[in-house]
Amino acid sequence: MNSNLEKAKKLCAFRAVDQIIEDNLVVGIGSGSTIIYGVQRLAERVKSENLKISCVPTSFQARQLIKEYNLTLTDLESNPELDVAIDGADEVDENFVLIKGGGGCLTQEKIIASAAKNFIVIADYRKNSKYLGQNWHTGIPIEVIPFAYVAVSRKIELLYGGKCTVRTSSGKAGPLLTDNSNFIIDWKFPVREQGYDWKRLNEEITLIPGVVETGLFVDITSKVYFGNEDGTITIKPE
Template identity: 55%
Template structure:
């Protein structure tokens, strides 16, 4: 049986091997699975002498790029990317994603939107039929600190469930994103909602900066499985 960490590595390595070519400008996502993708990229740069440029989606991914001696850039210099490789908290049967468990949803969505294709890498625990089936921490919504209470109340009134302000672990008070905002985690929602409609609605609310719903964005997902295989979903 393959461990969760082993499954992450399998998915990341296969995605990098299948999709990365020399000369590519690559969006580097955030999270634990992306660590393995960057590791594989560094191996290929060293062993195959490929040339790549990496654009991070967070402070964490920026540090990964630097630590592995990869070429670091940003969207000011490389505004059009060939590909973005990123993880997900959950992927449904239609390749809709929940992202933002690490609080990087805004930058992740911006970088993904500047890429020709978004490739998701994950372990088998992230593969679901419906959003919310396995991932119970909620859909992250990045909000302006000024507006978190009105948005929380409106969300719970219109769509039910519970919107919880994400609190920091080793700091008093709420989590603050790289952009200086708060995160509401929307839990116990109706799994049968039209996620495209919900996402379009929420993003129009004053004070909502971005949602962790990535709809019609991913082209393909790689899941490392318990038996050591890799499941590919298109």
């Protein structure tokens, strides 16, 4: 385990929770390794300050994490508008466009992010990029209806180039299934330093029949906390 990396994750997660969380909030809880530190700090503050916080998970993993730390669990049916959502990212470009979905929860993560008044990203220094694809080389995750995965993959490759690969499940044969029982296609797009019109591209891919959602998060992020290798934190926008 990279101790500097774990310190960076913990640092940004603790700082974000300390600055953003206050009493009587409904909070969306994302997925991933950095979020674990955020939930840990949230639980510490709830206990020490007697805060009343309700948590809405983005995934089964997030739900288990909320329960493990004895936080109050709720859902979008009871709380369709959230005060804030905190989540990680696979990559963040200079315009705060995100790639998310490395863990396969992108659709529910985007639903939670869009339901929140403020969407806060916590990430380590490896995720801080000038343009998408600079540091994240796995591609953009796209959740698809299983029936359509070949047709969708072919259309994306024809329209935009690159290569689409169905994500397989570790430890067993066959495709990974999302929490919604769909497949994930990882689209390794042609990386361009000047980037793309990600908003337009996201809209076009989402309109392909069979596509449920993409891992492109555009015009949705309020603030990003990056934990750096040297123990400092970069907050964007400053």
